Amino acid sequence: MVERVLRAPGQYWMLVQMWIRSTLAYPASFVMMVISAMLITGTDFVAILLMFSHLDVFGGFSLGEMALLYATSSMTLGFADLFTGSIERVGRRIREGTLDAYLIRPVPAFVQTAADEFRLDRIGRPLQALLVMILAFTRLDVDWTVAKGIMLVVSVVAGSVIFTAVFVLGAAFQFIAIDSAELANSFTYGGSTLTQYPLTVFGKEIVRAVTFVVPLAFVNYYPVLFVLDKPAPLGLPSWIGLLSPAVAVLMVALAALAWRAGLRRYRSTGS
Amino acid sequence: MSVIELSDVSRAFTVRSREGFRRTKREVRAVDGLSFTVEPGEVVGYIGPNGAGKSTTIKMLTGILVPSGGTIRVAGVDPSRNRVQLAKRIGVVFGQRTTLWWDLPLKDSFAVLQKMYGVPPARHRANLATFVELLDLGDLLDVPVRQLSLGQRMRGDIAAALLHDPDIVYLDEPTIGLDVISKARLREFLAQINADRKTTVILTTHDLDDIEALCTRVMVIDHGRQIFDGTLPTLRASQQAPRTLVVDLATSLPPLQVPGATVTKVTGPRQHLTFPPTTSAAPLVAHIAATYPLVDLTVAEPTIESIITQLYTPPEAD
Missing domain, CATH: 3.30.70 (Alpha-Beta Plaits)
Known part of the structure; x- marks a missing residue:
């Protein structure tokens, strides 16, 4: 089991390389795809800029602070989408019976599904998020410490992992309800929209839901609050953002269990 | 030692149907008390009408499906528990759908399979050269799989299933939809592979010419039960047609x-x-x-x- 997990990244990279090579066979097309991905995903930030042409503060956040919140949200979703976004196609594979092809190979079905038709042009979103993050740093007046810097990097990793886990949970659910890809999207892409804004503007119920039910608040909101020295809502301690790696581990465990259960169900019901 | 052993294997499916507002659950036995053994190097024709349980059996032998009862041993292990491990020792061809990567040229699919199965590069080159020659794949290597004709794709699929020198190959309707010449070429190829490498072949088909040309042994299954197991001449003699x-x-x-x-x-x-x-x-x-x-x-x-x-x-x- 441990051995299988350790081998997985190498196997994943092997499959991904193949798709990267085939994508880069048409470099001009690839560059166009990346640029268009940056522009399309960047429209969300344009909306925020427009909003701030009328407001100075939104939900207690200045434009620079909003930019940091937006950038961390977009970057974490972008990484999750880049590395595991393809997994949502599992529903189609179940329906068409092509998942069988993955089950006869000496590489775990999860690795094959996650690497399925890997699209390097999805790197457009994290790139765009990086630009916004740089913009945020120029406008922010943060009292930077080493702890805060590490916190920011760790939280981007943890946040990406949380989004990844949500992708996998959505995919696992498709073993039960085959056409539920859209439902899963409402949590991932929909959740991403939520995490672009200070959560308090959505009301306490939403804040509770994304803290305790689907812990998307740990993706970026709580870590950013910590970096910006802002108090946490619901009377939660301000260091709650430090818990995001722990939440990520928990979500991964949950997603792994769900995936295994889904696959077991498939293998015992057939196609 | 037998390479495949089935002992009283069953596989039930629950079929849900709805009549008006009443929902009914019905259990269907796709495979029912199946027992047989296959020796290394045998070429077994596994035949039966549609829905007889052929594909279900193949899926259980590969470990894709978990049996509801009985025990299966393939190459000494339980396929459903050791699926990923067993995968290196078996090759599978599903006639109805490809296991290759749709958008990639055939040679890229082969290159990935080499890495996936950890085939030594020299061995891979030798195998590839053999298959390219025997299956006439030379002109197809640079063509994306989606652009291949059915017969070309099937040749690619069969090569892909054999590149890692499997001990056992399962071919689920490999000649379905092929023209006469393609069928003949495939049969010739399979016969040669079996002769050269002592590969065990389990073949399901509706084309009895496949059986005549290739199989030393025929198993007939109907309603999930085995109704005949023997050689083709025995089958002929047993029936008063x-x-x-x-x-x-x-x-x-x-x-x-x-x-x-x-x-x-x-x-x-x-x-x-x-x-x-x-x-x-x-x-x-x-x-x-x-x-x-x-x-x-x-x-x-x-x-x-x-x-x-x-x-x-x-x-x-x-």
């Missing part, structure tokens, strides 16, 4: 009246008559020659199709 007399007359006539035989087909001056295997053809021929303007005649032995059709639907007891 009717024989056919084809007579060519000088002119077109209405169906002949011959005691002990019945006319099944009339095409112009040619008429087909069937008669039970217990009857001798000689008196029939004598009768026809004496009564009608006979030009020529042949006696046809029962086809394997007619024998197997009889197996599927045993004659009802009076």
Whole structure:
């Protein structure tokens, strides 16, 4: 089991390389795809800029602070989408019976599904998020410490992992309800929209839901609050953002269990 | 030692259906108490009508499906528990769908499989060279799989299933939809691989010519149960299938009246008559020659199709 997990990244990279090579066979097309991905995903930030042409503060956040919140949200979703976004196609594979092809190979079905038709042009979103993050740093007046810097990097990793886990949970659910890809999207892409804004503007119920039910608040909101020295809502301690790696581990465990259960169900019901 | 062992294997599916507002659950046994063993190097034809349980059996043997009862051992391990480990020792071809990467050229698919299965590069090159020659894949290597014709794709799929030198190959309807020439080429290739490498082959098919050309052993399954297991000659001998007399007359006539035989087909001056295997053809021929303007005649032995059709639907007891 441990051995299988350790081998997985190498196997994943092997499959991904193949798709990267085939994508880069048409470099001009690839560059166009990346640029268009940056522009399309960047429209969300344009909306925020427009909003701030009328407001100075939104939900207690200045434009620079909003930019940091937006950038961390977009970057974490972008990484999750880049590395595991393809997994949502599992529903189609179940329906068409092509998942069988993955089950006869000496590489775990999860690795094959996650690497399925890997699209390097999805790197457009994290790139765009990086630009916004740089913009945020120029406008922010943060009292930077080493702890805060590490916190920011760790939280981007943890946040990406949380989004990844949500992708996998959505995919696992498709073993039960085959056409539920859209439902899963409402949590991932929909959740991403939520995490672009200070959560308090959505009301306490939403804040509770994304803290305790689907812990998307740990993706970026709580870590950013910590970096910006802002108090946490619901009377939660301000260091709650430090818990995001722990939440990520928990979500991964949950997603792994769900995936295994889904696959077991498939293998015992057939196609 | 047997390479495949099945002992009392069953596989049930729950079928949910809805009638008005009432939902009913029904259990269907796709495979029911199946037991057999296969020795290394055997080529087994696994045949049966649609829905007999052929594909279900193959899926259980590969570990994709977990059996609901009984035990399976393939290459000494339980396939459903050791699926990923077993994968290196088996090759699978699903005739109806490809296991290759749709958008990638054939040679890229092969390159990925080499890495996936950890085939030593020298061995991979040698195998690839052999398959490219035998299956005539040379011109297809740079073509994306989606642009291949069915026959070309099937050749690619078969090469892909054999690149890692599997001990066992499962071919689920490999000749489905292929033209006569492609079928013949595939059969030749499989026969050669089996002869050269002692690869065990399990083949499901609806094309009995596949069986005639390749298989040393035939297993017939119907309603999830095995109804025959033996050689092709034994299968022929075991069934009392009717024989056919084809007579060519000088002119077109209405169906002949011959005691002990019945006319099944009339095409112009040619008429087909069937008669039970217990009857001798000689008196029939004598009768026809004496009564009608006979030009020529042949006696046809029962086809394997007619024998197997009889197996599927045993004659009802009076």
